[in-house]
Amino acid sequence: MGVASQDLATKSIKSLLIKQSVPASIGILFMSVNVLVDTIFVGRWIGSLAIAAISVVMPLTFFISSLGMAIGIGGSSVLSRALGSGDKDKANNTFAHQIIMTFIISAIAVAAGLVFSDQVLYAFGAAGDIKEPAGQFYFPVLIAVPFQAFCMMGNNVIRAEDKAKHAMIAMILSAITNLVCDVLFIKILGWGLFGSGLATATSFFVCFLYVLWFFIYRSELKVKLRHFVWHTKLAGEILSLSFVTFARQGVISILAIILNHTLFAQGGEHAVTVYGIISRMLMFMLFPVLGITQGFMPIAGYNYGAENYGRVRKTINTALLYAGGLAIVVFAVILIFARPIVSIFTTDAEVIKDTPGALRWVFAASPIIAVQLIGAAYFQAAGKATKALLLTLTKQGFFLIPLILILPHFFGIFGVWISFPIADVMSTLVTGIFLKKEMSNHLTDAT
Template identity: 60%
Template sequence: MAKFSSEDLGTKSISKLLIRQSLPASIGILVMSLNILVDTIFVGNWIGSIAIAAINVVLPVSFFIAALGMAIGIGGSSIISRALGANNKKRALKTFGNQITVTLLLTVSMVILGLVFINDLIPAFGGKGDIFEPAKIYYKIVLYGVPILALSMMGNNVIRAEGKPKFAMIAMIIPSVGNLVLDYVFINLLDMGMYGAGLATTVSYVLCFAYILYFFLSKHSELRISLSDFGLNMPILKEMSALGFVTLARQAVVSITYLLMNNILFDLGGESSVAVYAIIGRMLMFALFPVLGVTQGFLPIAGYNYGAYKFPRVRESINKAILYAGVLGLFVFAFIMIFPTEIVSVFTDDERVLTDTPTAMRIVFMAVPIIGIQLIGSAYFQAIGKAIPALLLTLTRQGFFFIPLVLILPNYFGEIGVWISFPIADVLSTIVTGIFLNREIRTKLIPKSSNLKID
């Protein structure tokens, strides 16, 4: 790999930096999404459609706990990027040490609580009827590996903050490939069913963590922490928590969304409707990989240049990130609109699921070409350390718009009301984010902004 230091984030061409940062991020997200997608295909074909619904029920719990690691990773990485931009290596090291300590404390506690309340959580998240038992089997084995996953998610974001996206990409590819191989071995060859699916996922987390540990112990990392860095520093912890809470809140809302969707759809159409949502959810993770990759690549560029007072470069990175995300979103939109039936047929041969999913998927993806504005806009405020606007903008789509819509519209339109809630929420949240971001650009990121003081 070509030698690259964090200083390059403040000097190289924005277009080249975005491609350099976004391409590995996109590939990593693609492989991770393919892993989830193929995992669902394997489970659906080798175990059954009920197993797909069972995994979907478990996702909110494991996502939320794993999100602790992601939240700590992104919150701390914002500090690290700005500290490196300001040439404050000591602050960057202390932040990284605090990230590790907090991740372990929180995730282990959450795993214990998750196991204690297992019989209450699964039904609450839609694991009812025939779904309960396979969901419980999968839930228990996956939960044991969540602290390792949280550490991996945290470490991956720190690697990006150092400006090393290729290593972050590899860290995402390893567990994805590992999970698929282990799925084949545990489910198909050894016939271990849902337990095998869970075991494959957990072992893949361990493989990911092993690689990330190698990175930070090798010469590739600029962060050489000592034991003293693990001691909690309250000012850093406060800022990291405020910024990380943005990500945690977003993931918490995702978990709440899964809870509502699984229960609403179960009441409307039973297990098959839950399976329809499971397939659409997987496609949302998979198909949006290039847009999410641009967002991930944008974060360290914006954070570093903001910390270095290079505001014109920040403005340029915003404009180009939105442009790239919009173009990629348009390709995703066309793909989903043209091939929905072919996509669904890969997952299952269940006649009702095959009939209902294509139309629902087309509706859900209707506003994809414009969501880059919402993603980049909320990511910008998180990158520069402005927690409150980042939090509010992050919550607009699912928290402020989608959840109220999905609680109201099905009462009038039935199951179709669930699906039309997605594009309506996308459009409304994009408008709100666009207004905030435009005001920020025109008032803060003006050409002669070098004299401005960073909040």
């Protein structure tokens, strides 16, 4: 096995978590800033309706590209444990299978998205005045989704090799490309939402080129033609763990459909725009917590594969401490600066008036979300697909979607916003119970 991946079994947990999480956090930060600035450009250069159009399309295209992320995370769990046990050949076979699955599945999804574009856009909430601008953004982004899928898959494999800096660079290059192309296509050339979509598509391609370069010249994985021979058992292991992430993204997409239709029914295009800003902030403000979660997985997976259960337990505790502290800071920033944050996105007085209160409610339970995120990530890293799936689906699937379907009937649009913290609290309680039991019963060996 490579020297870099061996470090996961020997170096201090704190230094490993920092080494893995800081690049992951910076990469997510750049991607989040990219989404934020993109939204600001679109809102100010095109109009607030354009924010609603992007909010409808992005969950759809992200769902398709996240097929690659699902295969990346699921396969990397297999890959990390293979590296941990010293089985380099299985690691190479796993990566080869990830490549095959990513391109086949994403290509099929894109073809379906093109053939059934009208039906799909309507399903995701492209109604009223949102429909036409949503279509302008949709097509260029959809065509480039296979490149993004490969980037998402590759990013997780790079982190599994303990080379998180390269994963960070890939995300930074993508973000910078998108912002530069935004200025060129929207501001200078005046191509509107089509230009915004083309900028996003170009950023996907640049990210793809960097990830491809990494695997050719820098990766310790050396895939040969023989590794591309299909192994049903290995493919089943990858898919069973990938299904956890895929199911989560599928539920998030269903949530987006329900949210967009509920918001449109409660407050028209205006309400969809409000949530468009909130959804950007959810991704941006939680970047350090998500970075720790991503940094945690290869450390936990490698040591679980090596049967270093004491280190796995310590990794969980350290990740919870860091992620929990950062989540509290995030909550404080949102609580204090909600209105100034919202005013950056738009000059629309009604949006500025209605969004800060909704933003505070959506983030109300953020101080405790680390338990849910780290707990679900542990079971996936350890290869326990069923528990990982159940815990991953608790917030959006078991709690948030039913709450959004029920509460607005009694509380109007406020019922949508209050659903988020209630779902956070309930899912954290469930995950905490599972995680505590697992640590007491299975992660007790001292190392």
